[in-house]
Amino acid sequence: MGKTQVIVGLGSCGIAAGAGKTYEKIKALKEAENLTFELKKTSCVGMCYREPLVEIIDETGTYLYGEIDEIRAVEIIDKHIGQQSPVKEYVVSSDLFSTPENEFLDDQVKIVLRNCGRIDPERIEEYEARQGYDALRKIATENISSTDVIQKILDSGIRGRGGGGFPTGMKWKFAANNVADEKYIICNADEGDPGAFMDRSVLEGDPHAVLEAMVIAGYAIGATHGYIYVRAEYPIAVKRLRIAIDQARKYGLLGKNIFGSGFDFNIDIRLGAGAFVCGEETALLTSIEGNRGEPKNKPPFPANKGLFAQPTIINNVETLANIPQIILKGPEWFSSMGTETSKGTKVFALGGKINNTGLVEIPMGTTLRKILFEIGGGIPNGKKFKAAQTGGPSGGCIPAQHLDTPIDYESLKAIGSMMGSGGLIVMDEDNCMVDVARFFLEFTVDESCGKCTPCRIGTRRLLEMLNKITEGKGTLEDLDKMEELCHYIQKNALCALGQTAPNPVLSTLKYFRDEYVAHVVDKRCPAGVCKKLVHYEIDPEKCKGCTMCARKCPAGAISGNVKEPHVIDQNKCIKCGTCMETCKFGAISKK
């Protein structure tokens, strides 16, 4: 072990929460007082709701401190380092004692995220120290054939983690079977699902895992070139990838004759340019080729005719991050986790109305209830759970009645949702499901490439119908018309973006039809979200006539005499809610 280590989590969320300042503070302290610990950087460990995170590892054990701003940083350095007295109240996780956070950590199985938060991602030596590049070395030294490598991946049962769920081994096999003078491996790091940041965390925290996996994939199918297509909105991930690629090249893990095997492989980074549709594989390929990211009809499939018309494999970041471990530990190890059809683990990004926001990696088959109420810590502020959205704008809402569904590709589809890439957004009683559907559709309409009629025009008309409904102008016939249009778009759109665009609408219609009916028949938004359907009322019994609300009202909509109940003129009211915030007597409510 040696020296005491102080490790600061510097993933994007950490930095956004102020970890950069925390790091500088600790660094300054160390220099000023000549302290003898090792100051290191790491990435996101997944416990985003407790950022900034600082881990202290000394000869007694490991102590992960949470919510450490500059002030607390001084405190823990002073007490833990200076006085050898750990500050237990700030500890969120330790190997010595349990904390409330154990509920978040204990049921997780970290394969994809195994190195995140444990290593400095900008130092290849730390990756190597934790079995890094061992899988590649094994293939080279044990002379494992490319066919055998593919067989291992097939036997493991791993399926695409980007949302498609296609058996990875089969994809590799198709590409390997093609004879071509040039083949490509592409890592799809264009994580565009709003609410998903699993891939970002892997790229920021453990970039070498992705590189190693790509080399293995290249060897398996006979490709010598790879691209990582990463969103430009992830500057830290891009920086870490560039550093990792440089280091890998220097160490001979990329380039010519890797491990003396005679196999060459090179990786280039391509930045996305702000188009969610480029997460779709044919759009991604055409984007690399320098075109508008418009998807193409399949067949031909990329494994047969992909980038520059050559056989190409496109794999998601999370899928790839599993590969080295599968090679090292064997396919049986991997397939021992999960369900019959969905093997291994899945990383979810928990967000929305949930206490423990962050990244969790759990075995397939874990129930939604466990993820949300045990690991996720339940709904904050005592509110009632309403629905959980998986699959982002391509997915569906899962209501309370399906909370015991095990997470698995097929079972999620069966209830009208999908696995998606891992975004898991929680909604409570204060969310309006019609507004949620409208929000997702607005995203899809903006990101639609515009090539095919059903998506370009169909989703836009769907959005207009939803807007009408949230403004109180919809009718019951509109609901039927909407549903009909949804089914049409699902069946006729050219690519998965269009085909899945109606999912949020269909699933909310299925499970929350009553909310839609309230909007069109009663012209009321039960959750009180849709501005045009909400109105504020003063309860004359409670109103003391203090006139505060009338004075604060920006529209001059409240009238009344002093010490007499006041009244809101609904025609002037702009629904800003200031009056309700102002009233000290709880006399104003939103209906």
Next chain:
Amino acid sequence: MDKVTVKINGIEVKVPANATILEAAHEAGVRIPTLCYLKDINAIAACRMCLVQASGVRGQAAACVTQVADGMVVETNTPELREARKKTLELLLSNHRMDCLSCTRNGDCELQALAREYGVDQYKYKGSEDLKPQYEHSAPHLIRDNSKCILCRRCVAVCQHNQHAAVIGTNERGFDTHVGCAFDLPLGETSCINCGQCIAVCPTGALTERDDTGPVWDAIADPKKHVIVAPAPSVRAQLGECFGMPIGTNVEGKMVAALRRLGFDKVFDVDFAADVTIMEEGTELLERIKNGGKLPLLTSCSPGWIKFCEYYYPEMIGNLSSCKSPQQMLGALAKTYYAEKEGLDPKDIFVVSIMPCTAKKFECARDDESAAGVPDVDVSLTTRELASMIKRAGIVFTELKDEKFDPIMGVASGAGHIFGATGGVMEAALRTVSEIVNGKPLENVEFKAVRGVEAIKEAEYDLNGTKVRVAATSGLENACKLLDMIRSGEKDYHFVEIMACPGGCVNGGGQPHQPGYVRNFVDLSAERAKALYSEDSKMKLRKSHENPFVKKLYETYLEKPGSHKAHEILHTTYVKRKVY
């Protein structure tokens, strides 16, 4: 190519293994509707009209791009598919300014036809956007109105790939996608070559030619004007289509009769001027070969090609023949030779050409195209515009009796007629040049090697000991290939014919519209060219230099081909143009 067996709606057909479902269905007599697909031009499966059920394909298959497999079973006519097509049309119509009554494509529009076939409710998905006209008419030959565009992208495909001009593209994304130029510049400010292929392939009224019939009606009604009309070789092979006649019907006689009835004072034939062009250009070729002039000599009758050369291959401007195009030569001669003969003031002569071409609208306004101090040609109309004039005048085209052109500039040889086909100019020139060089009559006037629809046609002929290498191509994508080979020294020719439009003028930008389901299965260029070659084969007069009226022109007026007077009247100059 192996054949496979496919079942379409229960009907078994045998098709080549690489056929698409659309092609197999055609074999079975089943028409699957399409809007964006155009063979060899646009195959992007974007409109979703052609979706069908096919065994072995998950979900639905886009018939236009999906290849058949042996034993495939296809259903094209289920209730669900019909309902889906109806919705696709309704969605397209919801974003389409419905101007059918006054639109030039009323009755001739692919969207309108399908809407009728599927019994759509055009207002079902009416949206929130305000569909006002979005006219863009900065270019001399066309008007674009994006409020009618259904984003089939055929125009973009033909401009970018087949014509290599790439001045239009798709801009923005999603619902805001629209066809436009770089920086959304007006078309007139780009390096558009006016070939009009985009208009020819547009399924709706989003792209139309500029309507120039107004000035023509006015001129005809003006007693002071002597109005001359002259149709191009291709027009007689196309015009019948506008009146329901089969593709490739030669309607020369009816066309002349209709033109007379419209009230033109004289009906001449541009084919006559084509013969003159051969005299001038043939002489030019022989001169360059003899005196070591710039070779290869490149033909100059296609104004779209000329403009393309001026933009993109300026270093080859010196290779271009200095001859005006037949249209311009006819106008020039009308206002000089004919005017003098009849004692008319060129200012009172109004020359109208009827062309299968839209670039001709640009050509009449070019510099150095005014032999008599006034423009050689006043107005150029497309075949389509002529058809509209005939209909508006109440002339029942199909019942007209054949008439003949006015002879002084109305008699042409077969060589003049075949100008409209790709390879036609080359063949016409070879007939004259080889006879002059060899000094004896040709045994066989047909130079079949330069005929046909291949991309680039090459041939070598022995002319009295000199091996003369020639090539002919059409479509600017092919022209670029050929020119690059010439520029790099890989190929070496004496004489090259280049036509901007793929398949030659018979497939020009001004042609009658044919819907996708015809274009995808009929080779329009080949069928229309047949009419021209057939007329030529039946004639006795098949060589330009034997045309008695051409001989008379030279004997009494121009002296000889390439004379000073001929150069003043019948030759022109070119300019280098900056791309954008």
Next chain:
Amino acid sequence: MRIARIQNQKNDSTDNIPDLELLMPVINKYKGRKGNLIPLLQGAQHIYGYIPREAFEKISEETGLQLSDMYGVATFYSQFRLKPVGKNIIKVCHGTACHVQNANSITDAIQDALNIKDTETTDDGLFTLESVACLGCCSLAPVMMIGDNTYGKLTGKEAVRIIKDIRIKESQPAEVTIEK
């Protein structure tokens, strides 16, 4: 539509002709390579902060790429800006988690404080406001990014304070450090 893209420039501003020599290293790096268009456009934007028309023309001249293609690609992707932008670009995230945590109020507050609408630039050229789809920091919703700095768990007031701090910093004269 919440997510707006910067509008295309209709009028060239004649006062700032960009120095096209700056573009040559990028052009030389990618010249002749397959699929080079997007890296070329990204490189140009990195240099000028947006892609001037002259840059398009220069790239077209040097690489043979068609202008209509280039423009079609540039207007397809949200990242590319065709109008000059302010010195600091404020990106307010409107992804799902942020939306659920009232990202609209952040944008509204900034619009009020800076007196500009979404996609516009302040008169002093310091700030441009953009709504973006998802920055991937969902657990810290609502989030905004200014330059390379991310700020989470915002309120409208907090966002405006951060921006005002930047404005103050920008208006101070640059500190001169004297090397010892």
